[in-house]
Amino acid sequence: DTGVSQDPRHKITKRGQNVTFRCDPISEHNRLYWYRQTLGQGPEFLTYFQNEAQLEKSRLLSDRFSAERPKGSFSTLEIQRTEQGDSAMYLCASSPDREDIQYFGAGTRLSVL
Amino acid sequence: AQSVSQHNHHVILSEAASLELGCNYSYGGTVNLFWYVQYPGQHLQLLLKYFSGDPLVKGIKGFEAEFIKSKFSFNLRKPSVQWSDTAEYFCAVRGGDSWGKFQFGAGTQVVVTP
Numbered sequence: 001d002t003g004v005s006q007d008p009r010h011k012i013t014k015r016g017q018n019v020t021f022r023c024d025p026i027s028e029h030n031r032l033y034w035y036r037q038t039l040g041q042g043p044e045f046l047t048y049f050q051n052e053a054q055l056e057k058s059r060l061l062s063d064r065f066s067a068e069r070p071k072g073s074f075s076t077l078e079i080q081r082t083e084q085g086d087s088a089m090y091l092c093a094s095s096p097d098r099e100d101i102q103y104f105g106a107g108t109r110l111s112v113l
Numbered sequence: 114a115q116s117v118s119q120h121n122h123h124v125i126l127s128e129a130a131s132l133e134l135g136c137n138y139s140y141g142g143t144v145n146l147f148w149y150v151q152y153p154g155q156h157l158q159l160l161l162k163y164f165s166g167d168p169l170v171k172g173i174k175g176f177e178a179e180f181i182k183s184k185f186s187f188n189l190r191k192p193s194v195q196w197s198d199t200a201e202y203f204c205a206v207r208g209g210d211s212w213g214k215f216q217f218g219a220g221t222q223v224v225v226t227p
Contacts, residue, residue, distance in 0.1 A: 003156075033215070040122070042203045042217030043157070056213035091157070100145055100164070100207065102215065104157040 004105035006092050012111045013082055020078045021108045025094030032075050033102060034067055035091040043091055049075060082112045115140050115209045119202075119218035127226050128196055134189040134221050136204030144208035146187040147215070148178055152200045160202070163187065174198070199225045 005024040013019050025032050030051050035043035046065065048056045051072035064082075069075040079086055089109050093102035120135035138144065148160040161172025168180040178189045187204060204218040 035217075040219065042117075042205075042220045043215075045214040045216060048213045058214070093157075101147075101159050101162065104149075106156055 004092055004094050004103055006090075006105040006108050008108055009106065010109045010111075012113065014113050015084060016081055018078065018080045019082055019110065020076050021090055021092075021110075022074060022076050023092030023094075023105060024074045025092070026096075026103055028096065029094035029103070030072070030097045031095040032069055033093045033095070034075070034077050035093065037089045037091055037107070038087075046077070046090075079110075082110075084112050086110060087112045115206075115216060117204055117206050117216050117218040119204055119221050121221050122219065123222045123224070125224045125226065126194060129193050130225075132189075132191045132194050132198070132223065134202055134204075134223070136187045136189065136218060138185050138187070138204075138206045138216075140185075140206055140209035142209055144206050146178075146180060147205040147207070148172065148176070148187075148189050149203045149205060149217075150200050151203070157203070160189070194223075194225045196225050196227050199223060 007022045032049040034046040037043045046058050047067045049069040052069050064080045067077045089107045091107045093104045095102045116139045118137045146163040149157045150160045151157045160176055161170050161178055163170045163180045171177045176191050180187050201220045201222050203220045205215050207215045
């Protein structure tokens with residue numbers, strides 16, 4: 001068990017470009033979460049999957065953000081037409097059904113220039 | 114709106130001092146409560162949790178937390194800190210009108226000086 005893996009670790013992009021991040025959860029963890037964290041703040045919930053079903057999405061998430069988990073294993077988070085305000089650390093966490101504990105990845109740090 | 118508040122953003126204390134970090138939430142109904150810690154250069158990891166039962170819960174590394182339902186609080190304590198406790202501490206809540214999401218507080222940066 002290698003833990004939750006996120007790729008890439010760092011991403012620098014120009015404003016207006018699209019970016020996609022990947023998260024590989026711990027195997028057999030059915031739940032997967034995406035968060036965004038900015039400096040001086042705690043993780044902010046973005047969305048939650050139970051297997052392949054996206055069960056909840058933050059109202060704060062604009063239409064430029066989309067997440068998928070097509071086979072109930074890895075997940076991708078895409079940001080279209082990036083803005084400077086999207087610069088943040090994007091965290092992924094997974095959790096088994098029987099245990100209400102999240103295991104976090106190292107995150108992807110996005111910088112939008 | 115549901116919220117999670119941590120009282121201090123930065124705490125500096127000496128080794129062997131006692132630590133208490135405050136956390137209040139504004140959820141109604143049943144909640145699950147957590148404290149997560151992030152050591153420098155490491156992932157967020159669970160320190161302790163409360164779901165039900167004894168309101169005083171013990172976690173790793175000598176930390177404990179007390180759930181006081183009437184005060185909507187879940188304060189974290191450690192009687193005697195070590196330099197290695199330097200980290201950022203986050204309170205988190207799950208429940209209320211949405212069991213799908215966890216809500217985190219803004220975090221408290223704790224620095225322990227030798």
